[in-house]
Structures are given as structure tokens and as C-alpha cells.
Amino acid sequence: MRLLNTSNTQCDGIALRIWTGTNANTGGPLSQAGVVFQGSQTSHVQDLAVEEIIVCTAAVTTECSAGALSVGYQDLGEALNQLSDSETDDEWRIDDSVYVWACAMAAHLALGEIPAPKISSHGARSVVFNWSFDEKNRYMTVSKDAVSILVSSVGKIEKRCEYRISQLLSREMPLRFLAQASSEAPVSYEVMDTGVSSEQHRRIW
Amino acid sequence: MGELLSDDDSVFRMVVHPVAFKGKSFSRGKMINLTTLSEREIETSLVWEKFLASEADLHSSGCDLASRMNERTRIEKGEVKPKNRKIYCGAYQLPVAALGNLRLEAELPEIETTEVRHAPEDGQEAHVSLRVTLKHDYEGDVEGTKTAIADRIWASLHGPLRHICTCDDAINPHPSGDLEDCPLGSYSFPSLRSSS
Numbered sequence: 001m002r003l004l005n006t007s008n009t010q011c012d013g014i015a016l017r018i019w020t021g022t023n024a025n026t027g028g029p030l031s032q033a034g035v036v037f038q039g040s041q042t043s044h045v046q047d048l049a050v051e052e053i054i055v056c057t058a059a060v061t062t063e064c065s066a067g068a069l070s071v072g073y074q075d076l077g078e079a080l081n082q083l084s085d086s087e088t089d090d091e092w093r094i095d096d097s098v099y100v101w102a103c104a105m106a107a108h109l110a111l112g113e114i115p116a117p118k119i120s121s122h123g124a125r126s127v128v129f130n131w132s133f134d135e136k137n138r139y140m141t142v143s144k145d146a147v148s149i150l151v152s153s154v155g156k157i158e159k160r161c162e163y164r165i166s167q168l169l170s171r172e173m174p175l176r177f178l179a180q181a182s183s184e185a186p187v188s189y190e191v192m193d194t195g196v197s198s199e200q201h202r203r204i205w
Numbered sequence: 206m207g208e209l210l211s212d213d214d215s216v217f218r219m220v221v222h223p224v225a226f227k228g229k230s231f232s233r234g235k236m237i238n239l240t241t242l243s244e245r246e247i248e249t250s251l252v253w254e255k256f257l258a259s260e261a262d263l264h265s266s267g268c269d270l271a272s273r274m275n276e277r278t279r280i281e282k283g284e285v286k287p288k289n290r291k292i293y294c295g296a297y298q299l300p301v302a303a304l305g306n307l308r309l310e311a312e313l314p315e316i317e318t319t320e321v322r323h324a325p326e327d328g329q330e331a332h333v334s335l336r337v338t339l340k341h342d343y344e345g346d347v348e349g350t351k352t353a354i355a356d357r358i359w360a361s362l363h364g365p366l367r368h369i370c371t372c373d374d375a376i377n378p379h380p381s382g383d384l385e386d387c388p389l390g391s392y393s394f395p396s397l398r399s400s401s
Contacts, residue, residue: 120234126348141352148349157312
């Protein structure tokens, strides 16, 4: 096992840890994910690969001092653990690969100090994070292949965009839309298109 | 093939606990429950108002639905665990025209067709199927499309029409109390209707 990048911080008794990796031979994604709750000692680890893993940990930062934030994400972590539990009702159980990326997104949302979302799904193939405020709904749909973003009001869909997981593996997560979507200012955010060139930017909005 | 519904028709989406809930938290997406039939086909089940004489008829049908789901689990798994017991909570109303408009939504360009068709099943004469077909060259993630469709359906709903089945009288608190109000407000069942 070769560690490329690790960070391991905690906040108010909760640490969300994601290990994502790539197969050193094929370059394909391999993953392990864990949600660890300090104090309760609850931990849950999903093994998706036993081959060589490059570890990348995303965790709740020490800056996220707001109690509500940490409590919200603790609930979210527990909910994600339940969704991946084999004892969970078939209606709600999600695929292991979806669980891994949903945990990764949850960790990065926490890092971005975005309020904890409500959670839903369309079955085993996805998890949907949802925020409703300012008469707008914001969704982040996480599947094994992509993260889809949607902002809507009652009258219309206001914004949609989609990121392939391969684009997000080593780059910033698409969080800024959540912070900016409630403002009147046009949302613009750029992400590196890792599939082409490190110098090439792709405009999302 | 069953009859296609027209834009003037009205349908309901029934809500069953725990399918549409995560713990005590109501889930709009799970309530609408869009399933993938194939790479390009998405479906959910609805109930045609035309076949319901009254709101009592609607709820009677919902109680029967939950009962059949429990019976199916009992047959398949030998028992129904208390946490998995299906409890009918009520229904939301939706004009069929709103489903036809999905295809016209500028931010859902991947939709090729939407079809709401009468499809009786499990002895439920009022059952209809909503089927959304995506364009053959669509390369985006179908799960994201489902979220967008569910969002538009939620924005077009009226209700909820809450209900507690007689067999669930003892459940306190009853999960019907956790149903979310729709942005478009409540729905009143027509007072006089003859069933077809």
C-alpha cells in the first residue's frame, strides 16, 4: 500500500474518513471508506478492493466548530452507514460503490462547512443529498459514476450540471454552488478537467 | 396495452412507510420512487382518480396496497419485522398534464417521451404507470435525471391527503404526521363521482 495523501482531522467527536485509491496496475479506481464516530467508537468500513490502494483521507476540519454542523453530519454518517448495512430493508440499501462516493461527498460538504443535507435515494444506484431553503431546492445526486447537481424553485429547474467521478478524484469538489446559489450573484465555478490537461479549465456554469 | 391518460386526467401517488421515509424523516425522492427499467427507461406507479369514487376509496386502495406488500414479505421471508412493516400514510395528487410537460422542460433535454398508461396490476384496477424514455444518444447519468424528474413531480403535487388505516389505529405516533406539505397546497377530492 502506498500513501499519497493523508489528512486526519476531527471535529466535535466526529471524523469522516474516506480512502479512495487507484489500482496501480490498471489505473482504475479502488476504494475503501469509513465513517468513524469518536466517543461512540462506531465505525464502519467497506472494502471494495484488496489490491494496492492509494489512500486519500478527507475529514471534518478542526475549523468546523458549529455544534449543529457536527451533529448534522454525525446523523448523516450514521444514515449512510445504515444504507450500506446488509440488514437494511431492500428498499433503502445502496451499492457499496455508491456508499464510498456518498461518504466522500459528505466529507467534502463538511469540509466546506455546508449545512448537513437531508438524504434520499432512487434505489441501490444512488444517494441524493437535498437542501431546501430560500424557496429553492438544491440536490447533489451521487452515483458510482457521477455527481449531478440540481438547483430548482417551484416554477422551474434553475441549474443542472454533472461531474464524472473521474474528474473529482484529485480535484476540489463542486461545493461553491451551494454557498452561492442562494445569492443573486451569478454562480461561476471552474474545475480542472483532469481528463484532458492540468492547464485546461472547464467552465461549469 | 392499456389506455393512455390525457392531460385532463388526475392521478395519485400513494405513500407507504418505511419506503418513503428515512427514520422519521420523509423523503420526497423515495416517495416518488422512480425505478430504472432499462438504460433509457424510468418508471413509477400511480393511481388513476377516474377509478376512485371518493377519498375513502383512495385510502381503502392504499390500505390494501400496504396489506399486500406485507403479505408478500411474509411469503418471501417468513415474517415481517416490525421495522419493515408497511404502513399506508396517505396520497398526493398530480395532474397528468404536469407529467406531459416534463418533456417540454428546458433543463430536461434528455427526455424523449413521457407516457402515463392504464396498467391494472395485483387486482388494483386504478393502477397506472408513468414511463419516461430518454433520448438514445443521452450520455449523462440517469440517476441525476431521476432527481430532476422527481423534483418537477414534487413541484406539481397537491396534498397530502393523510390517512390512518384501521389496522394501524394503535400506531402512535403514526408516520402520516410526518408527510410534507406540497408547495402547491392541499387537494380536495371531488364530492360526487361515479366510478368507471
